[in-house]
Amino acid sequence: MMPDAAPFLTLFVTSVDHVALVRCQGKLVAGVNDTLYARVSKLVPDHQRIVLDLTDLTHMDSMGLGTLVRLYISAKSAGTSLELINIGRRIRQLLSMTHLLSVLGAISEQGITII
Numbered sequence: 459m460m461p462d463a464a465p466f467l468t469l470f471v472t473s474v475d476h477v478a479l480v481r482c483q484g485k486l487v488a489g490v491n492d493t494l495y496a497r498v499s500k501l502v503p504d505h506q507r508i509v510l511d512l513t514d515l516t517h518m519d520s521m522g523l524g525t526l527v528r529l530y531i532s533a534k535s536a537g538t539s540l541e542l543i544n545i546g547r548r549i550r551q552l553l554s555m556t557h558l559l560s561v562l563g564a565i566s567e568q569g570i571t572i573i
Contacts, residue, residue: 467486469493478508486522491525494529502536503536506539510526517548
């Protein structure tokens with residue numbers, strides 16, 4: 459039996475006036491999570507706001523969750539807001555089960571938009 463193909467994550471970054479939009483497509487899982495962290499953390503110094511659009515994110519595991527937390531902490535410490543938008547039902551359930559949705563909900567009261 460052949461092993462599954464490696465998880466695939468594609469990022470599309472658009473930047474306008476100190477705001478970066480990062481469209482995430484595919485799976486945010488172990489093996490590709492560092493790709494998201496490396497790409498987004500490079501945006502932090504030059505942007506006041508970073509928006510992660512999760513519309514096309516189909517799966518996330520614990521490594522993906524940890525990456526979102528790491529990005530939030532890095533952004534916050536640099537004075538940059540990190541926002542999650544268009545969270546799909548499966549990802550929302552995962553965030554809820556791990557109590558991270560309530561953490562991100564608390565963040566939304568401070569200017570983070572979760573749709």
